[in-house]
Amino acid sequence: MASRLGYRCRSSARALRALALAVLACAAGAALHAQSTDYRIGPQDVLSIKVFETPDLDADDVRVSTEGKITLPNAGAITLAGLTEAQAGLEVERVLEQCCVNRATVTVRVKQFRYKPISVIGAVGRPGPVDSSGRLTLLDALTAAGGVGGQHGDVVYIIRHGDNGLSDQLTVRLDDLLVRGEQRMNVPIYPGDLINVPADVEVTVFTLGEVQHPGAVSFKSSDRMTLLTAIARAGGLTDRASYKMIIRREGAGSLVEEVPVDYKAVLAGKVPDPTLKEGDVVVVKESFF
Numbered sequence: 095m096a097s098r099l100g101y102r103c104r105s106s107a108r109a110l111r112a113l114a115l116a117v118l119a120c121a122a123g124a125a126l127h128a129q130s131t132d133y134r135i136g137p138q139d140v141l142s143i144k145v146f147e148t149p150d151l152d153a154d155d156v157r158v159s160t161e162g163k164i165t166l167p168n169a170g171a172i173t174l175a176g177l178t179e180a181q182a183g184l185e186v187e188r189v190l191e192q193c194c195v196n197r198a199t200v201t202v203r204v205k206q207f208r209y210k211p212i213s214v215i216g217a218v219g220r221p222g223p224v225d226s227s228g229r230l231t232l233l234d235a236l237t238a239a240g241g242v243g244g245q246h247g248d249v250v251y252i253i254r255h256g257d258n259g260l261s262d263q264l265t266v267r268l269d270d271l272l273v274r275g276e277q278r279m280n281v282p283i284y285p286g287d288l289i290n291v292p293a294d295v296e297v298t299v300f301t302l303g304e305v306q307h308p309g310a311v312s313f314k315s316s317d318r319m320t321l322l323t324a325i326a327r328a329g330g331l332t333d334r335a336s337y338k339m340i341i342r343r344e345g346a347g348s349l350v351e352e353v354p355v356d357y358k359a360v361l362a363g364k365v366p367d368p369t370l371k372e373g374d375v376v377v378v379k380e381s382f383f
Contacts, residue, residue: 136209
């Protein structure tokens with residue numbers, strides 16, 4: 095009896111987990127669908143129009159004119175610019191029912207987005223606008239732009255502008271997308287998105303004074319440049335080095351700022367390891383004790 099009860103409990107738990115996963119999947123799908131249908135049709139977009147009751151009225155590869163209109167046989171010109179796919183379907187239904195059929199159930203789908211092209215900039219083979227033919231993913235957009243270049247950094251930024259004027263930025267690590275092949279990182283790309291693949295350029299800071307190898311220290315822009323890292327790359331401190339150091343950097347105008355640092359406190363973890371900037375100079379003075 096107890097074993098049967100335990101089996102029923104485990105079965106119920108599995109069923110609940112399955113139901114929860116199904117609900118989450120539906121919610122995620124609904125969110126993506128809502129995002130994809132927010133787009134408003136514009137000039138030069140290419141549409142696919144299906145009429146459920148009368149397939150003879152279906153129209154594929156219908157381009158929106160520069161005036162924002164399409165032309166259908168027997169229906170004439172229909173203005174669709176500024177409408178979502180759902181709104182455009184209702185408008186085509188209204189016109190068809192006035193001129194051609196008693197009843198029409200119409201779906202409108204954007205096949206090619208021309209009104210708001212996708213832009214890809216930075217370390218890619220062919221920077222510039224990318225025509226969105228159908229629904230694109232991040233990999234699709236990067237491939238259309240010639241792939242990432244040899245000097246690309248660790249991340250790609252997707253900047254999305256809403257109709258309300260606000261912008262969102264999504265960060266994707268390229269190793270997760272290209273090396274590990276994580277599908278969740280292959281995010282949908284929508285008309286008007288800007289994809290930025292920053293180049294991994296070389297930046298330089300300087301170490302002077304009581305370090306083993308004074309001079310320039312080079313980093314990649316994707317590296318985390320800190321005081322401890324710069325001193326380590328300069329060979330470490332000499333036996334005469336003081337723990338009281340200074341970071342010199344350019345301030346506003348031609349002023350030079352001097353930031354005092356207690357190296358011993360940084361090593362002990364009592365204060366954060368200072369982040370360095372391009373052109374910073376770390377001065378390690380000699381100790382007199």
